Amino acid sequence: MTPRTPRAKATSASAQPSYDTESATLLPTATPIQLVDAEGNPSTAETGNLPLPDDAALVRAHELMVMGRRFNDQAGALVRQGRLAVYPSSHGQEACQVAAAMVLGDQDWLFPTYRDTVAAVSMGVDPVQILLLLAGDWHAGYDPYEFRCAPTATPLATQLVHAAGLAYAAKVKGEDKVVVAMCGDGATSEGDFHEALNFAAVFKCPVIFLIQNNEFAISVPLSRQTAAPSLAAKGVGYGMPGKRVDGNDVAALLAVMGEAADRARRGDGPTLIEAHTYRMQAHTNADDATRYRTAEEVEPWVARDPITRSEAHLRSRGLLDDAAVADLKQRAEEMAAEMRLGIGKDRDLDPAELFEHVFAKPTPQLLEQRAQLLDELAREEATK
Amino acid sequence: MTPMPSAGTPSPRVEKITVMQALNRAMRDAMTQDENVHILGEDVGTLGGVFRVTDGLTKEFGERCFDTPLAESGIMGFAIGMAMGGLRPIVEMQFDAFAYPAFEQIASHVAKVRNRTKGQVSLPMVIRIPYGGGIGGVEHHCDSSESYYTHTPGLTVVAPSNPADAYHLLRAAIASPDPVIVMEPKRLYWSKAEVDLSRPRPGIGKAAIVRDGTDATIVTYGQSVPVALEAAEVAKREGRDLQVVDLRTLVPFDDATVMSAVASTGRVVVVAEAQGFSSFASEVAARVGERCFHSLAAPVRRVTGFDIPYPPPKLEKHHLPTVDRILDAVDSLQWEDQ
Numbered sequence: 058m059t060p061r062t063p064r065a066k067a068t069s070a071s072a073q074p075s076y077d078t079e080s081a082t083l084l085p086t087a088t089p090i091q092l093v094d095a096e097g098n099p100s101t102a103e104t105g106n107l108p109l110p111d112d113a114a115l116v117r118a119h120e121l122m123v124m125g126r127r128f129n130d131q132a133g134a135l136v137r138q139g140r141l142a143v144y145p146s147s148h149g150q151e152a153c154q155v156a157a158a159m160v161l162g163d164q165d166w167l168f169p170t171y172r173d174t175v176a177a178v179s180m181g182v183d184p185v186q187i188l189l190l191l192a193g194d195w196h197a198g199y200d201p202y203e204f205r206c207a208p209t210a211t212p213l214a215t216q217l218v219h220a221a222g223l224a225y226a227a228k229v230k231g232e233d234k235v236v237v238a239m240c241g242d243g244a245t246s247e248g249d250f251h252e253a254l255n256f257a258a259v260f261k262c263p264v265i266f267l268i269q270n271n272e273f274a275i276s277v278p279l280s281r282q283t284a285a286p287s288l289a290a291k292g293v294g295y296g297m298p299g300k301r302v303d304g305n306d307v308a309a310l311l312a313v314m315g316e317a318a319d320r321a322r323r324g325d326g327p328t329l330i331e332a333h334t335y336r337m338q339a340h341t342n343a344d345d346a347t348r349y350r351t352a353e354e355v356e357p358w359v360a361r362d363p364i365t366r367s368e369a370h371l372r373s374r375g376l377l378d379d380a381a382v383a384d385l386k387q388r389a390e391e392m393a394a395e396m397r398l399g400i401g402k403d404r405d406l407d408p409a410e411l412f413e414h415v416f417a418k419p420t421p422q423l424l425e426q427r428a429q430l431l432d433e434l435a436r437e438e439a440t441k
Numbered sequence: 442m443t444p445m446p447s448a449g450t451p452s453p454r455v456e457k458i459t460v461m462q463a464l465n466r467a468m469r470d471a472m473t474q475d476e477n478v479h480i481l482g483e484d485v486g487t488l489g490g491v492f493r494v495t496d497g498l499t500k501e502f503g504e505r506c507f508d509t510p511l512a513e514s515g516i517m518g519f520a521i522g523m524a525m526g527g528l529r530p531i532v533e534m535q536f537d538a539f540a541y542p543a544f545e546q547i548a549s550h551v552a553k554v555r556n557r558t559k560g561q562v563s564l565p566m567v568i569r570i571p572y573g574g575g576i577g578g579v580e581h582h583c584d585s586s587e588s589y590y591t592h593t594p595g596l597t598v599v600a601p602s603n604p605a606d607a608y609h610l611l612r613a614a615i616a617s618p619d620p621v622i623v624m625e626p627k628r629l630y631w632s633k634a635e636v637d638l639s640r641p642r643p644g645i646g647k648a649a650i651v652r653d654g655t656d657a658t659i660v661t662y663g664q665s666v667p668v669a670l671e672a673a674e675v676a677k678r679e680g681r682d683l684q685v686v687d688l689r690t691l692v693p694f695d696d697a698t699v700m701s702a703v704a705s706t707g708r709v710v711v712v713a714e715a716q717g718f719s720s721f722a723s724e725v726a727a728r729v730g731e732r733c734f735h736s737l738a739a740p741v742r743r744v745t746g747f748d749i750p751y752p753p754p755k756l757e758k759h760h761l762p763t764v765d766r767i768l769d770a771v772d773s774l775q776w777e778d779q
């Protein structure tokens with residue numbers, strides 16, 4: 058077998074961008090890119106010269122957001138019923154969630170965090186399967202290869218490096234693959250955020266880093282994470298474009314993410330996108346947000362809700378009517394019912410499986426330990 | 442555990458090669474056979490690694506043996522993604538103590554991805570770590586860090602002590618569907634032996650009795666093996682016949698070979714360079730105690746490094762297990778009760 062000549066090439070020293078010409082083009086816009094304003098009208102703010110996505114995409118995004126909101130609400134309810142241990146909701150961030158999934162095609166991959174379950178569901182992951190982690194059944198509930206969606210990552214920013222590595226593999230294998238890697242504003246302080254962006258840029262990996270800046274990392278505000286003028290401004294430090302976008306404007310997100318995906322597909326490398334949004338609810342149901350922010354701080358963001366905005370926009374353009382809204386609501390209710398049914402029932406868990414997947418083949422030591430546990434269970438059963 | 446892969450194009454011949462050359466050959470043969478095998482690390486490209494273990498591989502395979510930015514966590518996480526994407530990455534960590542920044546990626550992901558996904562995602566990757574002291578290295582260049590990895594479920598850990606094992610265990614590691622940590626005996630990189638690489642060796646998970654003896658068993662691995670063998674030579678002159686077990690693989694542990702060896706002598710000394718408290722040597726001692734109590738004539742002894750940070754070069758000789766210290770431990774195995 059003759060080894061394939063890999064296409065990956067580190068940028069050589071001579072290819073360093075010239076400071077004056079290149080660095081300016083990598084910097085984000087002064088204000089976030091917005092295509093549709095909070096009332097659903099065409100934006101008069103910075104548009105980054107990007108056109109509005111086509112009608113079908115906007116309708117599809119709206120549908121996914123409505124489903125996503127229902128998913129968030131239902132998951133929250135399942136926590137209150139004691140069916141889920143905890144749920145980090147993306148309520149208010151649904152535009153980011155669905156845009157991340159929508160720019161990806163049949164070959165492409167998503168690397169989500171614990172807060173990005175709606176993005177994963179938008180990739181096609183089963184709404185029940187994705188909650189099995191939080192239901193306490195197993196650490197992940199779906200097949201990552203089936204949906205091209207990595208397990209939702211908990212250790213902050215660690216998944217960003219995996220995303221860059223998978224994108225690199227695709228590149229050297231000559232596969233047409235784009236990867237979206239998601240993280241929060243707090244995670245940008247982690248070393249792995251830096252290492253991921255640096256690797257991705259040096260090896261020109263086809264990856265998009267999407268930061269959902271929801272202004273909080275549990276209780277800690279953005280001002281404690283960075284003194285940078287914006288998170289997107291960090292892109293220039295790695296030699297990749299940084300983009301600021303209104304994270305509650307799904308049209309702008311689709312446009313900006315789409316542009317970044319095209320760039321990645323062309324072989325021009327990664328993009329850093331900072332989506333300005335807001336965490337409308339507490340970090341999780343276990344968190345008490347009144348300890349670190351007031352209702353007055355949250356209030357203005359209610360009017361910027363991504364779904365009300367999208368609905369107003371689509372209605373004003375005749376792309377959505379009462380019948381379609383009712384139909385969508387019906388579909389969302391059906392999904393919620395499925396979630397209640399799937400998560401609400403007790404599932405059989407096999408304790409022997411604890412030893413099954415540690416290695417491809419259990420070691421003699423694990424077989425001994427499995428036998429011990431099964432023996433304990435058999436004796437327990439016998440005394441019942 | 443893993444079936445032994447056959448060497449690239451085996452032409453049976455005996456040659457004298459170093460551990461370093463054996464490792465290099467293993468990677469070269471694997472890369473020739475499988476285009477998905479890629480090497481990444483710091484200075485592994487043009488330079489061939491600070492120890493030259495990857496010498497010539499970039500010349501032969503181009504960017505398949507490539508230098509990365511200086512960031513160990515990044516290297517490890519990148520390799521995870523590469524493995525998820527269908528490649529078989531081999532990561533070189535420059536030195537034992539410089540692998541610590543990668544520990545989160547190793548402990549939280551490398552070791553757990555298969556289990557997390559119920560086997561749907563496996564990570565066929567190799568992590569090569571030059572470990573141990575006795576080379577006059579300054580701080581951060583001499584740690585015996587194996588116990589961090591052996592303590593982490595999901596990691597296979599091998600520790601070769603000679604060129605033949607270095608070759609075959611690394612080939613087996615590359616062929617494994619699971620992540621494998623290869624603890625490379627830094628001090629033995631330049632040590633030579635006559636080998637015929639086309640001859641198969643026991644695979645991962647098999648210990649070897651490298652010296653037969655009837656009076657006591659020394660259980661050891663990696664770069665402590667030659668020290669143990671030398672101790673056995675000296676003991677022979679003093680009238681004691683020591684058996685030496687080279688573990689070769691730390692995880693999965695070869696209980697069967699170790700326990701039958703111990704049962705045959707009834708006396709055990711476990712030897713390793715790593716600080717002894719809470720260490721892999723302690724695990725071996727505990728297992729022997731639990732499983733062989735009735736064949737033991739004396740308590741299990743450990744000869745390990747002291748429980749101190751690795752000493753400066755001029756003092757390291759006091760820290761490392763020596764022939765004398767091993768023989769002192771052997772002497773203490775309650776021979777008077779015989």
Ligand SMILES: Cc1ncc(C[n+]2csc(CCOP(=O)(O)OP(=O)(O)O)c2C)c(N)n1
Nearest residue numbers: 172211212213241242243244271273274275
């Ligand atoms: C390495 C690591 N440290 C700490 C935590 C605990 N933790 C979970 S979420 C979180 C806040 C993260 O904030 P951000 O990145 O802004 O994302 P958000 O939760 O707001 O979506 C923290 C500290 C963790 N999961 N991983």
